[in-house]
Amino acid sequence: MPELPEVEALAGYLRQRAVGRRVDRLEVAAISALKTYDPPPTAATGRTVVDARRHGKFLDVVFDGDLHLVVHLARAGWLHYREAFPSATPLRPGKGPIAVRVRLDDGSGFDLTEAGTQKKLAAYLVTDPTAVPGVAKLGPDPLTADLPTFTERLRSRRGRVKLVLTDQAVLAGVGNAYSDEILHAAKLSPYALTDRLTDDQLAALHAATRQVLGDAVARSLGQRAAELKGEKRSGLKVHARTGLPCPVCGDTVREVSFSDSSLQYCPTCQTGGKPLADRRLSRLVR
Numbered sequence: 001m002p003e004l005p006e007v008e009a010l011a012g013y014l015r016q017r018a019v020g021r022r023v024d025r026l027e028v029a030a031i032s033a034l035k036t037y038d039p040p041p042t043a044a045t046g047r048t049v050v051d052a053r054r055h056g057k058f059l060d061v062v063f064d065g066d067l068h069l070v071v072h073l074a075r076a077g078w079l080h081y082r083e084a085f086p087s088a089t090p091l092r093p094g095k096g097p098i099a100v101r102v103r104l105d106d107g108s109g110f111d112l113t114e115a116g117t118q119k120k121l122a123a124y125l126v127t128d129p130t131a132v133p134g135v136a137k138l139g140p141d142p143l144t145a146d147l148p149t150f151t152e153r154l155r156s157r158r159g160r161v162k163l164v165l166t167d168q169a170v171l172a173g174v175g176n177a178y179s180d181e182i183l184h185a186a187k188l189s190p191y192a193l194t195d196r197l198t199d200d201q202l203a204a205l206h207a208a209t210r211q212v213l214g215d216a217v218a219r220s221l222g223q224r225a226a227e228l229k230g231e232k233r234s235g236l237k238v239h240a241r242t243g244l245p246c247p248v249c250g251d252t253v254r255e256v257s258f259s260d261s262s263l264q265y266c267p268t269c270q271t272g273g274k275p276l277a278d279r280r281l282s283r284l285v286r
């Protein structure tokens, strides 16, 4: 699932490539992906792309005259920028991977795509991004939240730190992959309870959050558009590295799996050398 760094990179690419271009047509191929009906897709025609922003994991393509295409890419969604489209024929609604296509006046544009059969990608055409329910409830951005804000947000929810970090109302944009990395960098167990974290641990968690996300944004922005692939993350130390050596201490990265996801951690770095018991996993499942 694209998280803050990947969405930031997509917004950065659109700012370079699409800002200043006019929309020829906004086509919706997956009717269920567009969650709004007013304004209609035709409202985008003739508008100029003036900015691309990120709210948590939401991408916000801003058109002149207060129109926003806000997108949540969900688990398997992505944005593909096309220098040209093979055909001028509008997309037909169907079962293909393309959910939404935006054609721009220089012949380029972008497709919002979703792989797999579970269609969760959500697009909203709105005059105000906070009209999108998922955007309205977002907590502060972890790249800019200072330590007092960060501490207040983490302590606002009692629970396993892994779950609290990924709660979008606590902090906006952290998901399963980067929370594994942040907890590893902060040397904290994913099962640590937020109300028992010391001030020092919260300071370490704050620093790790900014460091991990900041580094990932820098790496993502450094990729060329052709390499901006959602699944291709580099520089991860524990996430998706089960069975491989921890690059910090050499211990074997372990995994706890849930019905539809898993977390990875290093016992030596994070849990005093003890593997996490699977029987506790039920408490992590929402």
Ligand SMILES: [Zn+2]
Pocket: 246, 247, 248, 249, 250, 251, 266, 267, 268, 269, 270
């Ligand atoms: Zn380690």
